[in-house]
Amino acid sequence: MADGQWGAAVRLLWGPPVTPARGPRRGLTLEQIAVAGVGIADAEGLGGVSMQRVAGQLSVTKMALYRYVPGKAELVALMVEAALPDPAGGLDAALAGAGSGWRGGLGVWARELLAGYRAHPWLLDATVGARALGPREVGWLERALAALEGCGLSGAEAMDVVVLVTGHVRGIAEQERAMGGSGGVDEELGAVLAEVVRERGEAYPAVAAALGSVAGHGGQGQGQGLEFGLQRIFDGVGLLVERRGMA
Template sequence: MAGEQWGAAVRLLWGPPVTPARGPRRGLTLEGIAAAGVGIADAEGLGGVSMQRVAGELAVTKMALYRYVPGKAELVALMAEAAMPDPAVALDAALAAVGDGWRERLGVWARELLAGFRAHPWLLDATVGARALGPREVGWMERALAALEGCGLSGAEAMDAMVLLAGHVRGIAEQERAMGGAGGPDAELGAVLGEVVRLRGEEYPALAAALASVAEHGGQDQALRFGLERILDGIGLLVARRVTS
C-alpha cells in the first residue's frame, strides 16, 4: 500500500520530533541530519549521499543514524524539505507586492521556484516520482493553487496548470544544470548551432534564418520568460472561456 510505503517519511516530515526508543541520543536532530545530507548533495550531487556518508559527517555510527532515519529514501525526503525554500520567506512578500492578479502571482511563483532549483540543483533529482511531500513543498503547491482561486477553473484544471508551470521551470533548471549553471543555455546551444550553420547552412535554411535574426535582434536566454508567458497566455484563454461560459 502507498501509505505503508511512505508512512515513515510522512511521519518524519509531519510528525512530532523523533526521539529514538533506545541507544544513546548523541545530540542528533532531524534538522542536523538533513543539513549534513544537504551539504554533501550540494558538493557532490544526490549520488554522493548515503547513510554511511551522513553518519560520518555527524561523527556517529550508521546504526545511530538509523535510530532517527530508517533509510535513504526518508533521508532524501528530509533533505528535500530542508533545501526547498520556505514559501513563507521566498514567496509571500513577493506575492503581496504584485497584488491579486493570478498571472502576476504565478509568474512570481515560477521565478522563485527556479531560484530554488538553482540554489540546490540536486533537488531536481530528489523531487520526482511518487513520494512523501513535506510542508514546504506542499506550501508551494498551496500558493500556486490559491493564485488561481476565483478564475473558474476546476480543481483538476488548476492542478494541471500548476504541474505545467512546474514542468517548464524544471526543464529550464535541467538545461542550466547540464550547461554548468545559470549562465545562458540558449547561448551555449546557439554557439553550437551557429557552427553547424556555418558548415552546412544550405541544408537548414530555416535554422540559418532564425539564428541570423537572433544575432541581429537579440532574444536568446529568455526561455524561462518566453515559455512562462506562453503558458500563462494559454491559462488566460481557459480562464476567459470559463468566465464567459
C-alpha cells in the same frame, strides 16, 4: 500518521520530533541530519549521499543514524524539506509584491521555483515520482493554487496548470544544469548551433534564418526561454479563463 510505503517518511516530515528508541536520549536532530545530507548533495549531487556519508559528517556511526532515519528514501525526503525555502518567508514576500492577477502571482512563483533548483540542482532528481511530501513542499503547492483562485478553473484544472508550469521550470533548470551553470542556456545553445550553420547552413535554412533573427535582435538574453514559455502557457490558460467568463 500514515503507514504503508511512505509511512516512515510521512511521520518524519509531519510527526512530532523523533526520539530514538535506543541509545542516549540526547543526540541528533532531524534538522542536523537533513542539513548534513544537503551539504553533501550540493557538493557532489544526490548520488554522493548515503547513510554512511551523512553519519560520517555528523561524527556518528551509521547504526546510530538509523535510530533516527530508517533509510535513504526517508533521508532524501528530509533533505528536500530542508533545502526548499520556507514559503512563508521569501516566497510570500515576493508574491505580495506581484500585485493582483493570477499571471503575476504564478509568474513570481515559477521564478522563485527556478531559483530553488539553481541553488540545489539535485532537487531535480529528488522531486520526481510518487513520494512523501513535506510541509514546505505542500506549502509551495498551496501558493501556486491560491494564485489561480477566482479564475473559474476546477481544482483538477488548477492542478494541471501548476503541473504544466512546474514542468516548464524543470525543463529550463535541467538544461541549465546540463550546461554547467544558470542563465546561459540560450547563449550556449545558440553558439553550438551557430557553428553548425556556419559549416552546413544550406542544409538547415530555417535554423540559419532563426539564428540570424536572434543575432539581429541582440540575442535572446538571459532567462528568455523561461519567460517566453511562461507567457505562452499563461496565454493558453488565459483563453480558458476567458471562456469561463472570469478574466
